[in-house]
Amino acid sequence: MTTYKFLKNKSVGIIGCPFSGGQAKELEWNVEFDGHHKLTELRPAEDPNIGKLKKPRYVSRVTEAVSKAVESHLKRGQLALTLGGDHSLALGTVVGTLSVHPEACLIWIDAHADINTPETTESGNLHGCPVSFLLGIAGKVPGFEWVKPFLKPDRLVYIGLRDVDRPEKKILKQLGIKAYSMHEVDKYGIGKVVEMALDSVNPKRDRPIHLSFDVDGLDPTVAPSTGTPVRGGLTFREGHYICEAIHNTGCLVSVDIMEVNVNPLLFDEASVFETVTIGCSLIRCCLGETLL
Amino acid sequence: MTTYKFLKNKSVGIIGCPFSGGQAKELEWNVEFDGHHKLTELRPAEDPNIGKLKKPRYVSRVTEAVSKAVESHLKRGQLALTLGGDHSLALGTVVGTLSVHPEACLIWIDAHADINTPETTESGNLHGCPVSFLLGIAGKVPGFEWVKPFLKPDRLVYIGLRDVDRPEKKILKQLGIKAYSMHEVDKYGIGKVVEMALDSVNPKRDRPIHLSFDVDGLDPTVAPSTGTPVRGGLTFREGHYICEAIHNTGCLVSVDIMEVNVNPLLFDEASVFETVTIGCSLIRCCLGETLL
Amino acid sequence: MTTYKFLKNKSVGIIGCPFSGGQAKELEWNVEFDGHHKLTELRPAEDPNIGKLKKPRYVSRVTEAVSKAVESHLKRGQLALTLGGDHSLALGTVVGTLSVHPEACLIWIDAHADINTPETTESGNLHGCPVSFLLGIAGKVPGFEWVKPFLKPDRLVYIGLRDVDRPEKKILKQLGIKAYSMHEVDKYGIGKVVEMALDSVNPKRDRPIHLSFDVDGLDPTVAPSTGTPVRGGLTFREGHYICEAIHNTGCLVSVDIMEVNVNPLLFDEASVFETVTIGCSLIRCCLGETLL
Numbered sequence A, B, C: 001m002t003t004y005k006f007l008k009n010k011s012v013g014i015i016g017c018p019f020s021g022g023q024a025k026e027l028e029w030n031v032e033f034d035g036h037h038k039l040t041e042l043r044p045a046e047d048p049n050i051g052k053l054k055k056p057r058y059v060s061r062v063t064e065a066v067s068k069a070v071e072s073h074l075k076r077g078q079l080a081l082t083l084g085g086d087h088s089l090a091l092g093t094v095v096g097t098l099s100v101h102p103e104a105c106l107i108w109i110d111a112h113a114d115i116n117t118p119e120t121t122e123s124g125n126l127h128g129c130p131v132s133f134l135l136g137i138a139g140k141v142p143g144f145e146w147v148k149p150f151l152k153p154d155r156l157v158y159i160g161l162r163d164v165d166r167p168e169k170k171i172l173k174q175l176g177i178k179a180y181s182m183h184e185v186d187k188y189g190i191g192k193v194v195e196m197a198l199d200s201v202n203p204k205r206d207r208p209i210h211l212s213f214d215v216d217g218l219d220p221t222v223a224p225s226t227g228t229p230v231r232g233g234l235t236f237r238e239g240h241y242i243c244e245a246i247h248n249t250g251c252l253v254s255v256d257i258m259e260v261n262v263n264p265l266l267f268d269e270a271s272v273f274e275t276v277t278i279g280c281s282l283i284r285c286c287l288g289e290t291l292l
């Protein structure tokens, strides 16, 4: 039995942004669902680019609101579970976690590093930038003054990377951020990689853990309905193993399942069903479902 | 070259229950095929449920007959190869093996533990219960008095589990039965898992081995035509690796390939062909086919 | 940053035999493309079998011409990249490499050992025989006198084998050639296997490396458009890992990507596209593309 070091009772707060899902099955958690946040109401009437950044005010308002929701659940001793939506939301969820647990570490599962700065981004899409804002290396962007406290680079670790931009590689090296790409997953196996990742950001297993899981970290054959799929990703089993092993630390306080895209114009029903199903299944593992 | 510790010559007895297959290719075994057992003749005219158990008399008669067939082959120094058919048949095959080799150990490859008792089973289907009968924890069920000797819990090990009922998990823990689920396969790799499994039930490699291989232990993409497929299973290569490594011990005396379903109303031809093909291929590995 | 021990500048010579492909993307290599070699012009008017060997004069002339092309690139300090075409071409590429780097070792990725001799071959197809000619165990075959220097058996290592003929297995054992079949890939993981393979032929990482990559070493689901596919092969990721790890030694001087078959009568467009794409991707890894 896992002892939860940073949670009261076994209670999970779900923050839907904006899709439905994630049922805890027979796992004895109390589940409180916030309802889908009406995030579109936060859309400003006008939102011109700031530099290359697209929709900066909208993203800022939404992520700030999400940070408050996460903070509120964590303060009540609940595990915060956020269902996205694009990965810029993690700017909100991680700040929310750090507000309550400043000593927390961040485990980022993704094909991408999402660490472009407003300077280095080519597309200007903010879901490629949240980590640079979280680390405080994004510079001053109007509207994002609320982002604090910052995350220290040695509290961040990546698993699953395989499509990282050249300036992002430079940032990772300069800041000495630990990252386990698919090369390392092949080299060491997922069991060893998760152990090394935990050792690097949480050596004594005494820090709260925020897990931010972009489903495009999984192979596209496993999680097809996502916006920026990349071949050669984590298998069905590796994805579940990560969640099981992190749950087993007893330190998990906040989980994001991100980049599940349910748009019927972009993806067929089977792809959406498969991707939502695996999202739910990952969540159950985060909440303690085990095979034995 | 593998030295066979418990077999005479290189001779295999095939017990078809009830499908054809399993050719030994260039492996220098003498093959004796019993013909398909006419198991349906053993069907009783009436067979009402006993408690929740369905078709108890039919299963009892068939499995007892199968146990005699296995016993007969083993007594002549042949390897007994049984082709199923549902996994309740293993009640017969394992008793047959234990009659000749009371010190034998059992390696059970399966997505399921098949260890429900007449009390804990929800469906009442006996193919979910054979292990509880084998261990002598099923209680007294009329018609199953012939089941003996019993298997000791420390002679049983599972590989591939990923869909285990709650009462089954409890039994596994209470009896201290060794089980390697897909979580452990991911964590350690199949090479290490097979080694640990053998170490736990056959530390000196001096006990005869009965391998009971339910093809639903494999991933459904690999072995689709089976009754209760579960995602996240053993790969094509992992399945073969298990059979190769167990053959290499020189201790293998009895093999079941189970739950291959060839019903054309349930599965398309390609699925059946694929599943039968991999069944044959696993058998060849059990008989010593190697890549090098 | 990898230091290249046996190359000048970062320059690659491409020898197309006979298909186009393999672009180096952002990797700062100078690329010199020979153009497709007009190999069909070398076809003799008459070419009766010699023993069982088919088209022996044609293969001899073509592979000798290819050996000169490889030799020429290597002498100028370029990496030689040869795109096939059937694997008999490696007879030429490896001789070309050995002419310039007699101390080179050979890493052969393949489902097959391609080590049949003119005596043991059943089909008489020379793409199943190049390794026996390279080792000097093929006996005297008219027209192949140019094949020298020979490769020593302890400079050759295989990865990915899973369809090896009986006489080939015998040769491998007699000569003590190191071979890692899929059984070993499963047992140890690809990380350990590549390390062991390098340790066996290049223990101090001071010998030039020739990598001969038959795409049928990959699983047919990954590289479908090839002539002799075999199930249970290397995954997408394992294939890339091999190329990344060999590049990282700084010793790679010559690369073959072989058995990509683009014949539209044999394969549909999607299969060809997929296979050519992975071929290009493997090449980029050989030239230093990394995930981080």
Ligand SMILES: [Mn+2]
Pocket (backbone or CB within 6 Å): A087, A110, A112, A114, A127, A214, A259
């Ligand atoms: Mn992301």
Ligand SMILES: [Mn+2]
Pocket (backbone or CB within 6 Å): A110, A111, A112, A214, A216, A217, A228, A259
């Ligand atoms: Mn991503």
Ligand SMILES: [Mn+2]
Pocket (backbone or CB within 6 Å): B087, B110, B112, B114, B127, B214, B259
């Ligand atoms: Mn079963």
Ligand SMILES: [Mn+2]
Pocket (backbone or CB within 6 Å): B110, B111, B112, B214, B216, B217, B228, B259
């Ligand atoms: Mn089963």
Ligand SMILES: [Mn+2]
Pocket (backbone or CB within 6 Å): C087, C110, C112, C114, C127, C214, C259
């Ligand atoms: Mn080849």
Ligand SMILES: [Mn+2]
Pocket (backbone or CB within 6 Å): C110, C111, C112, C214, C216, C217, C228, C259
């Ligand atoms: Mn081949």
